Amino acid sequence: MAETFEHDVVVVGGGGAGLRAAIAVAERNPELSVALLSKVYPMRSHTVTAEGGAAGVIKSNDDLETHCYDTVSGADWLADQDAVEILVNDAPRQLIQLEHWGCPWSRERDGSVAVRSFGGMKNQRTWYAADKSGFHMLHTLFQTTLKYPTITRYDEHYAAKLLIEDGRCGGVAALDLRTGSMRAITANSVILATGGAGYVFAFTTNGAIKTGDGMALAYRAGVPLKDMEFVQYHPTGLPGTGILITEAARGEGGIMLNRHGRRYLQDYDLGQPLEVTDPRHPQNRMMELGPRDRLSQAFHYEREKGNTFKMEEFEDVDAVHLDIRHLGEKRIDERLPFVRELCRDYQGIDPVHEPIPVRPVVHYTMGGIDTDIDGRTALPGLYAAGECACVSVNGANRLGSNSLVEILVFGERAANTATEEAGELKRPNPDALRTQAKDEAKRIQQTLLNGANANGGVRPAHVRNKLRKVMEAGCGIFRDAGTIQTACDALAELSEQAARMTLDDHGGAYNTQLINALEITGMLEVASAMAHSAHARTESRGSHQRTDYPERDDAQFLKHTLAYRQEAAAPRIDWKDVTITRWPPGERTYGR
Amino acid sequence: MAGEKRITLEIFRYNPEDGGEPFFQSYEVEYLNHWVVLDAINWIKDEIDGTIAHRWTCRMGVCGSCGMMVNGEPKLSCHSLLRDYAPGPVRVEPLQHFPVEKDLMIDKSGFMERLAEVKPYIIRDDVNDTGNGEYLQTPAQIAAYHEHSMCINCMLCYAGCPVMSLEPAFLGPAALALGQRYNLDSRDKGQAERVDAMSGDEGLWGCTFVGECSVVCPKHVDPAGAIQKGKIAAAKQWYANFIKPKGAKK
Amino acid sequence: MNPPYTPPPAGPAWFLQRKNWLLFMIRELTSAVIALYLVFFLVFLARFGGGAWVFEEFLALLTHPLSMAGHALAFAAAVWHSVSWFNTSAQVMPIRIGTWRMPGVATIIITGYAPWLIISALVFWAALP
Numbered sequence: 001m002a003e004t005f006e007h008d009v010v011v012v013g014g015g016g017a018g019l020r021a022a023i024a025v026a027e028r029n030p031e032l033s034v035a036l037l038s039k040v041y042p043m044r045s046h047t048v049t050a051e052g053g054a055a056g057v058i059k060s061n062d063d064l065e066t067h068c069y070d071t072v073s074g075a076d077w078l079a080d081q082d083a084v085e086i087l088v089n090d091a092p093r094q095l096i097q098l099e100h101w102g103c104p105w106s107r108e109r110d111g112s113v114a115v116r117s118f119g120g121m122k123n124q125r126t127w128y129a130a131d132k133s134g135f136h137m138l139h140t141l142f143q144t145t146l147k148y149p150t151i152t153r154y155d156e157h158y159a160a161k162l163l164i165e166d167g168r169c170g171g172v173a174a175l176d177l178r179t180g181s182m183r184a185i186t187a188n189s190v191i192l193a194t195g196g197a198g199y200v201f202a203f204t205t206n207g208a209i210k211t212g213d214g215m216a217l218a219y220r221a222g223v224p225l226k227d228m229e230f231v232q233y234h235p236t237g238l239p240g241t242g243i244l245i246t247e248a249a250r251g252e253g254g255i256m257l258n259r260h261g262r263r264y265l266q267d268y269d270l271g272q273p274l275e276v277t278d279p280r281h282p283q284n285r286m287m288e289l290g291p292r293d294r295l296s297q298a299f300h301y302e303r304e305k306g307n308t309f310k311m312e313e314f315e316d317v318d319a320v321h322l323d324i325r326h327l328g329e330k331r332i333d334e335r336l337p338f339v340r341e342l343c344r345d346y347q348g349i350d351p352v353h354e355p356i357p358v359r360p361v362v363h364y365t366m367g368g369i370d371t372d373i374d375g376r377t378a379l380p381g382l383y384a385a386g387e388c389a390c391v392s393v394n395g396a397n398r399l400g401s402n403s404l405v406e407i408l409v410f411g412e413r414a415a416n417t418a419t420e421e422a423g424e425l426k427r428p429n430p431d432a433l434r435t436q437a438k439d440e441a442k443r444i445q446q447t448l449l450n451g452a453n454a455n456g457g458v459r460p461a462h463v464r465n466k467l468r469k470v471m472e473a474g475c476g477i478f479r480d481a482g483t484i485q486t487a488c489d490a491l492a493e494l495s496e497q498a499a500r501m502t503l504d505d506h507g508g509a510y511n512t513q514l515i516n517a518l519e520i521t522g523m524l525e526v527a528s529a530m531a532h533s534a535h536a537r538t539e540s541r542g543s544h545q546r547t548d549y550p551e552r553d554d555a556q557f558l559k560h561t562l563a564y565r566q567e568a569a570a571p572r573i574d575w576k577d578v579t580i581t582r583w584p585p586g587e588r589t590y591g592r
Numbered sequence: 593m594a595g596e597k598r599i600t601l602e603i604f605r606y607n608p609e610d611g612g613e614p615f616f617q618s619y620e621v622e623y624l625n626h627w628v629v630l631d632a633i634n635w636i637k638d639e640i641d642g643t644i645a646h647r648w649t650c651r652m653g654v655c656g657s658c659g660m661m662v663n664g665e666p667k668l669s670c671h672s673l674l675r676d677y678a679p680g681p682v683r684v685e686p687l688q689h690f691p692v693e694k695d696l697m698i699d700k701s702g703f704m705e706r707l708a709e710v711k712p713y714i715i716r717d718d719v720n721d722t723g724n725g726e727y728l729q730t731p732a733q734i735a736a737y738h739e740h741s742m743c744i745n746c747m748l749c750y751a752g753c754p755v756m757s758l759e760p761a762f763l764g765p766a767a768l769a770l771g772q773r774y775n776l777d778s779r780d781k782g783q784a785e786r787v788d789a790m791s792g793d794e795g796l797w798g799c800t801f802v803g804e805c806s807v808v809c810p811k812h813v814d815p816a817g818a819i820q821k822g823k824i825a826a827a828k829q830w831y832a833n834f835i836k837p838k839g840a841k842k
Numbered sequence: 843m844n845p846p847y848t849p850p851p852a853g854p855a856w857f858l859q860r861k862n863w864l865l866f867m868i869r870e871l872t873s874a875v876i877a878l879y880l881v882f883f884l885v886f887l888a889r890f891g892g893g894a895w896v897f898e899e900f901l902a903l904l905t906h907p908l909s910m911a912g913h914a915l916a917f918a919a920a921v922w923h924s925v926s927w928f929n930t931s932a933q934v935m936p937i938r939i940g941t942w943r944m945p946g947v948a949t950i951i952i953t954g955y956a957p958w959l960i961i962s963a964l965v966f967w968a969a970l971p
């Protein structure tokens with residue numbers, strides 16, 4: 001049995017992108033009924049953890065052109081420039097819209113919004129709500145959705161499969177966590193907004209829900225995943241837990257110090273440091289405000305030189321210091337209260353008095369479901385937005401604070417396209433869709449719930465832990481053909497193990513172990529796309545650094561990677577041109 | 593596991609499908625110095641007993657998923673260091689005052705409905721025109737509501753509030769604080785539309801000011817303060833209406 | 843599937859479950875003591891009008907150990923009630939100047955203890971011969 005629910009548009013994901021999309025459909029066409037599906041209650045979505053802020057040109061000393069250039073060069077020219085222009089042009093409107101909906105952006109004394117510096121940005125343009133920007137954005141968006149009667153929420157529903165009929169997407173099969181029953185949630189348009197996949201790495205700022213489900217859903221339906229080899233390491237995570245210390249800490253003037261107390265970034269072509277007492281400090285696009293890929297790579301070199309220190313309490317991992325003491329207690333409490341709270345509660349130090357130990361940590365997936373600038377995927381009826389999608393505006397390296405605005409701009413844009421096209425296509429036969437949902441339920445029952453592997457089976461958590469370590473080892477900040485190949489082989493082996501996963505829980509009600517197992521099968525798909533894409537790109541660009549191919553190679557690789565899933569085989573890798581409009585590829589310089 | 597110390601967790605178990613009564617199950621855990629209660633539960637689920645059901649997302653005290661009763665106190669389990677409970681045992685139960693769906697998972701639907709009831713969004717008459725830039729709001733105007741906007745919906749305050757068990761229809765601390773957050777926002781003009789839901793015996797006046805909600809709140813939202821301010825505002829409004837001649841309202 | 847498990851409803855002794863609930867209950871109960879004392883005070887005033895003889899008799903009653911104990915209890919209850927209310931003032935009526943919020947202790951002193959002391963001093967001063 002599979003209950004069927006009919007809607008016009010289904011939004012999968014209740015994070016910033018999904019909520020923005022749902023509101024956009026409701027506003028644009030109040031006749032359409034919207035299903036908003038999420039595996040966790042919307043306000044638990046990962047957007048809630050974002051700290052630093054969202055970029056949008058608003059001050060008179062800033063301009064759109066510079067934001068575009070910063071983004072394009074930050075992306076090491078792999079971003080599509082038409083998409084970047086859309087992002088940058090629409091950002092201010094989206095952020096003002098959020099302000100109108102109640103987001104408590106921090107303000108100047110005169111009541112206008114305040115902006116702060118961020119890595120790789122030439123001018124101050126990052127809007128912030130102290131250091132809980134994502135939290136406030138998400139709650140504002142969620143609370144605003146409560147205004148629209150046409151939005152029906154399906155909280156704690158896990159999308160397990162896309163329903164496809166007559167060559168187009170017509171809904172999703174979703175497990176209702178409460179009962180464990182499979183539901184067919186059908187619609188003319190389906191928008192995936194399921195977030196990133198950072199959790200496929202062992203050490204990450206991403207919580208356990210960022211398993212890349214939406215990427216796997218689309219991938220299995222034949223939609224290619226784009227630029228999956230580009231995974232962002234954020235330079236400043238807390239060593240034991242991977243909890244993020246926002247880039248805003250550096251935007252406000254925090255400095256990076258190695259074991260010897262040296263501001264080591266000056267040794268990596270990121271400019272010369274100014275004294276922290278100098279009123280011109282921190283300087284944009286320099287030193288601590290360089291882009292994340294370069295800072296994380298600098299850490300790696302420092303470690304090789306023996307300039308990092310070991311943290312005994314965390315299995316001797318290496319770390320450097322992020323020092324914000326000179327900002328003073330008042331400013332820290334005003335601008336970075338959450339950083340202080342996190343350091344005290346999870347690291348046992350007070351950043352007002354001590355420097356913060358940090359190390360690079362997996363943070364963001366630049367790659368994702370291949371979409372056009374209007375959010376369409378290769379599968380008619382299927383759209384994608386947010387971190388799960390790759391439009392692409394982030395190219396080989398995302399600039400901090402561009403993502404929170406990307407989810408708004410492209411969340412709305414995908415929704416607009418989905419709304420327009422929801423009426424154009426013929427609705428697929430609901431019986432066929434229901435049958436597919438029923439088959440999916442049967443498949444899950446047979447492979448995971450019947451206890452067939454009881455002997456000789458593998459605990460899902462073991463597959464997951466292994467997978468996360470494999471990715472860390474093989475596809476880290478620096479990779480080469482050897483490490484990547486090892487990862488590819490290990491992943492193939494893990495896929496076989498995953499087929500023998502054994503559950504303790506064979507019930508229906510809140511079987512969270514089953515959900516974990518389903519997520520793991522998706523994580524394996526996503527990880528494999530990442531590793532094979534990394535293997536195919538024999539150059540170094542942005543966050544993808546190959547020690548065996550250290551140079552950027554525009555002649556061959558000014559192209560997006562497309563990974564197509566193949567049954568029981570490695571993905572097929574294809575290429576797609578990057579859209580260049582106004583900013584021809586150039587040298588990526590910081591600090592000069 | 594490279595553990596250092598051992599501790600026993602006594603976890604509340606309830607499975608709606610096996611027809612049984614709830615009971616406590618003990619698990620022994622070797623833990624590291626920086627582990628929180630949530631880490632231990634995750635480890636148990638991963639390694640010993642996959643049937644345990646609990647919620648979590650962020651492990652950094654901001655998503656609000658992981659509220660539980662830890663040794664009888666409402667706590668974020670990702671924010672409660674295990675070592676603080678040594679030598680144990682640690683008793684872990686679902687948040688009180690809620691129906692329990694399974695193990696540590698409570699039924700949140702009632703809470704979600706309450707949130708919607710207070711109309712937690714900006715209400716204004718004018719057209720929502722983004723072309724004219726932002727609505728100005730000074731830091732002082734933000735300060736008027738800011739603490740009440742910090743709620744992560746973890747529902748610890750509902751577990752701390754005795755009115756919730758005596759008067760189950762009570763809107764409760766978080767929902768009332770949220771309504772009040774919008775009432776105090778200089779951009780909002782919707783106070784009149786929230787009055788019906790927020791005042792009355794199941795709203796503001798249901799609160800007897802025990803104050804425990806503000807004590808257990810991990811984010812200093814101070815719902816008790818918000819509610820008392822709401823009562824004062826509602827009382828002022830009532831007198832104003834009383835004094836004004838009939839028909840002159842608005 | 844069974845319905846969700848609903849914990850048993852709170853009994854009449856619900857306030858014993860948590861320390862702050864108990865403190866709350868004590869605060870509420872002190873108002874009963876204060877109410878009783880006010881009744882006594884009304885009786886006292888009525889008697890006072892009854893002339894010196896009646897008053898003498900009443901005074902004797904007042905100095906009875908039981909009455910002394912009752913007064914001590916009423917005084918303790920009144921102090922407890924006042925203090926527990928004063929302590930809430932920082933929450934109910936926070937004092938703000940711009941973005942600056944007066945620390946709780948200061949608010950409590952300004953809105954509670956200071957006026958209390960001043961009024962008490964005035965009463966003393968007026969009552970002194």
Ligand SMILES: Cc1cc2nc3c(=O)[nH]c(=O)nc-3n(C[C@H](O)[C@H](O)[C@H](O)COP(=O)(O)OP(=O)(O)OC[C@H]3O[C@@H](n4cnc5c(N)ncnc54)[C@H](O)[C@@H]3O)c2cc1C
Pocket residue numbers: 012013014015016017018037038039040041042045046047048049050051052053054055133134157158159160193194195196205206207209210213214244246363364385386387388400401402403404405407
């Ligand atoms: C710690 C941290 C700090 C950050 N700080 C910043 C910052 O300061 N500035 C910035 O620009 N960016 C920041 N980022 C990045 C940014 O927050 C994210 O890229 C962005 O929030 C992603 O939003 P989203 O809506 O795409 O996904 P998410 O918010 O992750 O939401 C995904 C949604 O999809 C749902 N979902 C997933 N799979 C399924 C499924 N199978 N079935 C049903 N539902 C599903 C989830 O339940 C969730 O509701 C930060 C990220 C992290 C981790």
Ligand code: FES
Pocket residue numbers: 647648649650651652653654655656657658659668669670671
């Ligand atoms: S897991 Fe997010 S608050 Fe505890």
